[in-house]
Amino acid sequence: MTTRSTQKMSKYLPTDQRPGIIYHGDCNHLLAELPDGCIDLCLTDPPYGINFKSKVKRVAKFKRPGFRKIANDKTPYTVWLADLYRVMAPGGRLICFYRWDVQEQFAEAIRAAGFKLKDQLIWDKMAHGTGDLKGGFGSQHELMFYAVKGRYTWKGKRPKTVFRHMKVNSQNLTHPNEKPLALLDDLIGCCSTPGETVGDLFGGSYKTLQAALLMGRKCVTSELGDVEHQNGLARLQKTNLQTRIQLISA
Numbered sequence: 001m002t003t004r005s006t007q008k009m010s011k012y013l014p015t016d017q018r019p020g021i022i023y024h025g026d027c028n029h030l031l032a033e034l035p036d037g038c039i040d041l042c043l044t045d046p047p048y049g050i051n052f053k054s055k056v057k058r059v060a061k062f063k064r065p066g067f068r069k070i071a072n073d074k075t076p077y078t079v080w081l082a083d084l085y086r087v088m089a090p091g092g093r094l095i096c097f098y099r100w101d102v103q104e105q106f107a108e109a110i111r112a113a114g115f116k117l118k119d120q121l122i123w124d125k126m127a128h129g130t131g132d133l134k135g136g137f138g139s140q141h142e143l144m145f146y147a148v149k150g151r152y153t154w155k156g157k158r159p160k161t162v163f164r165h166m167k168v169n170s171q172n173l174t175h176p177n178e179k180p181l182a183l184l185d186d187l188i189g190c191c192s193t194p195g196e197t198v199g200d201l202f203g204g205s206y207k208t209l210q211a212a213l214l215m216g217r218k219c220v221t222s223e224l225g226d227v228e229h230q231n232g233l234a235r236l237q238k239t240n241l242q243t244r245i246q247l248i249s250a
Protein backbone atom coordinates (compact mmCIF):
# COMPACT_ATOMS: atom_id res chain seq x y z
CA MET A 1 0.00 0.00 0.00
CA THR A 2 1.28 3.50 -0.82
CA THR A 3 1.06 5.75 2.22
CA ARG A 4 0.73 9.54 2.00
CA SER A 5 4.33 9.98 3.17
CA THR A 6 5.78 7.65 0.50
CA GLN A 7 3.76 9.55 -2.15
CA LYS A 8 5.33 12.75 -0.82
CA MET A 9 8.79 11.22 -0.90
CA SER A 10 8.45 10.14 -4.51
CA LYS A 11 7.38 13.61 -5.61
CA TYR A 12 9.66 16.01 -3.74
CA LEU A 13 12.70 13.94 -2.91
CA PRO A 14 15.50 13.50 -5.42
CA THR A 15 16.43 9.94 -6.33
CA ASP A 16 19.43 8.34 -8.06
CA GLN A 17 17.48 8.29 -11.35
CA ARG A 18 16.25 11.88 -10.96
CA PRO A 19 18.86 13.56 -8.75
CA GLY A 20 17.70 17.17 -9.17
CA ILE A 21 14.38 18.66 -8.04
CA ILE A 22 13.50 22.31 -8.61
CA TYR A 23 10.45 23.56 -6.74
CA HIS A 24 9.20 26.86 -8.13
CA GLY A 25 7.45 28.24 -5.08
CA ASP A 26 7.82 29.13 -1.42
CA CYS A 27 10.50 27.15 0.42
CA ASN A 28 8.23 26.88 3.46
CA HIS A 29 5.71 24.97 1.35
CA LEU A 30 8.46 22.72 0.01
CA LEU A 31 9.74 22.02 3.52
CA ALA A 32 6.24 21.07 4.67
CA GLU A 33 6.19 18.41 1.94
CA LEU A 34 9.56 16.89 2.80
CA PRO A 35 9.83 13.97 5.21
CA ASP A 36 11.93 14.11 8.39
CA GLY A 37 15.68 13.60 8.12
CA CYS A 38 16.02 13.68 4.31
CA ILE A 39 18.67 16.42 3.77
CA ASP A 40 22.33 15.86 4.59
CA LEU A 41 23.69 19.31 3.72
CA CYS A 42 21.69 22.52 3.43
CA LEU A 43 23.80 25.10 1.59
CA THR A 44 21.75 28.22 1.27
CA ASP A 45 21.77 31.98 0.84
CA PRO A 46 18.57 33.49 2.24
CA PRO A 47 17.37 37.10 2.01
CA TYR A 48 19.38 38.85 4.77
CA GLY A 49 16.77 41.51 5.53
CA ILE A 50 18.75 44.42 4.11
CA ASN A 51 16.34 45.47 1.34
CA PHE A 52 19.06 44.68 -1.19
CA LYS A 53 18.95 46.22 -4.64
CA SER A 54 21.81 45.32 -6.94
CA LYS A 55 23.76 48.21 -8.43
CA VAL A 56 24.70 46.00 -11.38
CA LYS A 57 23.16 47.68 -14.39
CA ARG A 58 21.33 46.31 -17.35
CA VAL A 59 23.79 44.80 -19.83
CA ALA A 60 22.37 45.55 -23.27
CA LYS A 61 25.18 43.68 -25.00
CA PHE A 62 24.14 40.46 -23.24
CA LYS A 63 20.38 41.22 -23.49
CA ARG A 64 20.15 41.05 -19.71
CA PRO A 65 17.85 43.49 -17.88
CA GLY A 66 18.84 45.11 -14.56
CA PHE A 67 18.05 43.17 -11.39
CA ARG A 68 15.02 43.78 -9.19
CA LYS A 69 14.91 43.66 -5.38
CA ILE A 70 15.11 40.31 -3.59
CA ALA A 71 11.77 38.97 -2.25
CA ASN A 72 11.31 38.75 1.54
CA ASP A 73 14.28 41.03 2.15
CA LYS A 74 12.73 43.64 4.46
CA THR A 75 13.73 41.90 7.72
CA PRO A 76 16.17 38.99 8.36
CA TYR A 77 14.39 36.02 6.79
CA THR A 78 14.75 33.16 9.26
CA VAL A 79 11.24 31.69 9.48
CA TRP A 80 12.25 28.58 7.46
CA LEU A 81 14.88 27.42 9.97
CA ALA A 82 12.56 25.61 12.38
CA ASP A 83 11.11 23.30 9.74
CA LEU A 84 14.51 22.89 8.11
CA TYR A 85 15.78 21.38 11.36
CA ARG A 86 13.08 18.70 11.13
CA VAL A 87 14.03 17.71 7.57
CA MET A 88 17.78 17.59 8.28
CA ALA A 89 19.30 14.14 8.83
CA PRO A 90 21.02 13.47 12.16
CA GLY A 91 24.50 14.93 11.69
CA GLY A 92 23.07 17.16 8.95
CA ARG A 93 25.10 20.27 8.12
CA LEU A 94 23.85 23.79 7.50
CA ILE A 95 25.91 26.41 5.68
CA CYS A 96 23.97 29.66 5.70
CA PHE A 97 25.19 32.90 4.13
CA TYR A 98 24.44 36.12 6.06
CA ARG A 99 25.78 39.65 6.34
CA TRP A 100 27.72 41.19 9.25
CA ASP A 101 24.92 43.57 10.25
CA VAL A 102 22.34 40.77 10.74
CA GLN A 103 24.74 38.32 12.37
CA GLU A 104 22.97 38.24 15.76
CA GLN A 105 19.53 37.60 14.27
CA PHE A 106 20.79 34.69 12.15
CA ALA A 107 22.87 33.18 14.97
CA GLU A 108 19.92 33.36 17.34
CA ALA A 109 17.46 31.84 14.84
CA ILE A 110 19.85 29.00 13.91
CA ARG A 111 20.34 28.12 17.58
CA ALA A 112 16.62 28.49 18.37
CA ALA A 113 15.83 26.00 15.57
CA GLY A 114 17.99 23.42 17.40
CA PHE A 115 21.26 23.53 15.42
CA LYS A 116 24.67 23.67 17.09
CA LEU A 117 26.46 26.73 15.74
CA LYS A 118 30.05 25.63 15.06
CA ASP A 119 31.95 28.14 12.94
CA GLN A 120 31.92 31.29 10.92
CA LEU A 121 33.19 30.81 7.35
CA ILE A 122 34.55 33.48 5.06
CA TRP A 123 34.39 33.66 1.31
CA ASP A 124 37.23 35.87 0.05
CA LYS A 125 35.90 37.12 -3.30
CA MET A 126 39.38 38.26 -4.40
CA ALA A 127 37.91 41.56 -5.64
CA HIS A 128 35.87 44.18 -3.85
CA GLY A 129 32.36 45.38 -4.65
CA THR A 130 30.86 48.87 -4.82
CA GLY A 131 28.96 50.29 -1.79
CA ASP A 132 29.97 53.65 -0.24
CA LEU A 133 32.90 54.51 -2.50
CA LYS A 134 34.03 57.53 -0.43
CA GLY A 135 33.23 56.50 3.15
CA GLY A 136 33.15 52.71 3.38
CA PHE A 137 35.73 49.94 2.97
CA GLY A 138 35.69 48.06 -0.33
CA SER A 139 33.98 44.88 0.81
CA GLN A 140 35.78 41.80 -0.50
CA HIS A 141 34.23 39.01 1.53
CA GLU A 142 30.97 37.29 2.43
CA LEU A 143 30.13 35.41 5.62
CA MET A 144 28.55 32.05 6.32
CA PHE A 145 27.55 30.20 9.47
CA TYR A 146 28.36 26.51 9.74
CA ALA A 147 25.96 24.65 12.04
CA VAL A 148 25.15 21.00 12.67
CA LYS A 149 22.14 18.95 13.75
CA GLY A 150 23.84 16.87 16.44
CA ARG A 151 27.43 16.03 15.50
CA TYR A 152 29.29 15.61 12.21
CA THR A 153 32.91 14.55 11.84
CA TRP A 154 34.97 15.25 8.74
CA LYS A 155 35.20 12.43 6.18
CA GLY A 156 38.27 13.91 4.50
CA LYS A 157 40.85 16.55 5.35
CA ARG A 158 39.75 19.08 7.98
CA PRO A 159 38.66 22.17 6.04
CA LYS A 160 39.81 25.68 6.93
CA THR A 161 37.44 28.56 7.50
CA VAL A 162 38.52 30.79 4.59
CA PHE A 163 37.46 29.99 1.02
CA ARG A 164 39.18 31.95 -1.72
CA HIS A 165 37.41 32.06 -5.08
CA MET A 166 36.93 34.85 -7.60
CA LYS A 167 33.39 36.25 -7.61
CA VAL A 168 31.31 36.03 -10.79
CA ASN A 169 32.06 38.93 -13.13
CA SER A 170 29.10 41.35 -13.05
CA GLN A 171 28.62 41.02 -16.82
CA ASN A 172 28.08 37.28 -16.45
CA LEU A 173 25.65 37.38 -13.52
CA THR A 174 22.22 35.82 -14.06
CA HIS A 175 21.21 36.63 -10.46
CA PRO A 176 22.45 39.58 -8.36
CA ASN A 177 23.68 37.25 -5.57
CA GLU A 178 25.02 34.45 -7.77
CA LYS A 179 27.87 32.47 -6.22
CA PRO A 180 30.75 31.02 -8.25
CA LEU A 181 30.65 27.30 -9.01
CA ALA A 182 34.16 26.82 -7.58
CA LEU A 183 33.09 28.11 -4.15
CA LEU A 184 30.02 25.85 -4.10
CA ASP A 185 32.15 22.88 -5.24
CA ASP A 186 34.53 23.53 -2.39
CA LEU A 187 31.77 23.81 0.25
CA ILE A 188 29.84 20.78 -1.02
CA GLY A 189 33.07 18.78 -1.35
CA CYS A 190 34.16 19.27 2.24
CA CYS A 191 30.72 19.03 3.86
CA SER A 192 29.11 16.09 2.07
CA THR A 193 29.91 12.80 0.37
CA PRO A 194 28.78 11.46 -3.04
CA GLY A 195 25.20 10.17 -3.00
CA GLU A 196 24.12 12.48 -0.18
CA THR A 197 21.28 14.97 -0.58
CA VAL A 198 21.95 18.70 -0.69
CA GLY A 199 19.18 21.27 -0.13
CA ASP A 200 19.17 24.92 -1.18
CA LEU A 201 15.94 26.66 -0.21
CA PHE A 202 16.83 29.93 -1.97
CA GLY A 203 17.91 28.63 -5.36
CA GLY A 204 18.38 31.91 -7.28
CA SER A 205 20.55 31.02 -10.27
CA TYR A 206 20.37 27.31 -9.32
CA LYS A 207 24.14 27.18 -9.05
CA THR A 208 24.01 25.03 -5.88
CA LEU A 209 21.93 22.45 -7.73
CA GLN A 210 24.37 22.51 -10.64
CA ALA A 211 27.40 22.08 -8.37
CA ALA A 212 25.73 19.31 -6.36
CA LEU A 213 24.75 17.26 -9.42
CA LEU A 214 28.16 17.67 -11.04
CA MET A 215 29.68 16.37 -7.81
CA GLY A 216 27.50 13.24 -7.66
CA ARG A 217 25.14 14.52 -4.96
CA LYS A 218 21.36 14.73 -5.19
CA CYS A 219 19.77 18.14 -4.74
CA VAL A 220 16.40 19.68 -3.95
CA THR A 221 16.07 23.43 -4.35
CA SER A 222 13.34 26.08 -4.38
CA GLU A 223 12.95 29.57 -5.78
CA LEU A 224 9.97 31.84 -5.25
CA GLY A 225 10.57 34.52 -7.88
CA ASP A 226 9.27 34.00 -11.43
CA VAL A 227 12.05 36.05 -13.05
CA GLU A 228 14.80 34.41 -10.97
CA HIS A 229 13.37 30.95 -11.73
CA GLN A 230 13.21 31.60 -15.49
CA ASN A 231 16.74 33.06 -15.55
CA GLY A 232 18.03 30.12 -13.53
CA LEU A 233 16.39 27.62 -15.91
CA ALA A 234 17.78 29.46 -18.94
CA ARG A 235 21.25 29.22 -17.41
CA LEU A 236 20.83 25.51 -16.69
CA GLN A 237 19.81 24.93 -20.29
CA LYS A 238 23.39 25.67 -21.26
CA THR A 239 24.55 22.71 -19.14
CA ASN A 240 23.77 19.09 -19.97
CA LEU A 241 21.95 18.51 -16.70
CA GLN A 242 18.34 19.10 -17.77
CA THR A 243 17.51 15.41 -18.21
CA ARG A 244 18.47 14.82 -14.58
CA ILE A 245 16.26 17.57 -13.18
CA GLN A 246 12.52 17.54 -12.48
CA LEU A 247 10.54 20.78 -12.21
CA ILE A 248 7.65 21.06 -9.78
CA SER A 249 5.53 24.20 -9.62
CA ALA A 250 3.57 25.35 -6.60
Ligand SMILES: C[S@@+](CC[C@H](N)C(=O)[O-])C[C@H]1O[C@@H](n2cnc3c(N)ncnc32)[C@H](O)[C@@H]1O
Pocket residue numbers: 025026027028044045046047070071072175177178179201202203204205206207208222223224225228
Ligand atom coordinates in the same frame (compact mmCIF):
# COMPACT_ATOMS: atom_id res chain seq x y z
C1 LIG B 1 20.24 35.75 -1.89
S1 LIG B 1 19.33 35.09 -3.20
C2 LIG B 1 20.10 33.52 -3.54
C3 LIG B 1 21.07 33.56 -4.68
C4 LIG B 1 21.80 32.24 -4.91
N1 LIG B 1 22.71 31.96 -3.83
C5 LIG B 1 22.61 32.20 -6.22
O1 LIG B 1 23.79 31.78 -6.21
O2 LIG B 1 22.05 32.54 -7.26
C6 LIG B 1 17.84 34.65 -2.39
C7 LIG B 1 16.76 34.11 -3.32
O3 LIG B 1 15.70 33.61 -2.51
C8 LIG B 1 14.46 33.84 -3.19
N2 LIG B 1 13.40 33.76 -2.15
C9 LIG B 1 13.00 34.69 -1.26
N3 LIG B 1 12.05 34.20 -0.45
C10 LIG B 1 11.87 32.90 -0.82
C11 LIG B 1 11.03 31.85 -0.35
N4 LIG B 1 10.18 32.02 0.67
N5 LIG B 1 11.10 30.64 -0.96
C12 LIG B 1 11.94 30.43 -2.00
N6 LIG B 1 12.75 31.40 -2.50
C13 LIG B 1 12.73 32.61 -1.91
C14 LIG B 1 14.64 35.19 -3.83
O4 LIG B 1 13.76 35.35 -4.94
C15 LIG B 1 16.12 35.15 -4.24
O5 LIG B 1 16.27 34.73 -5.57
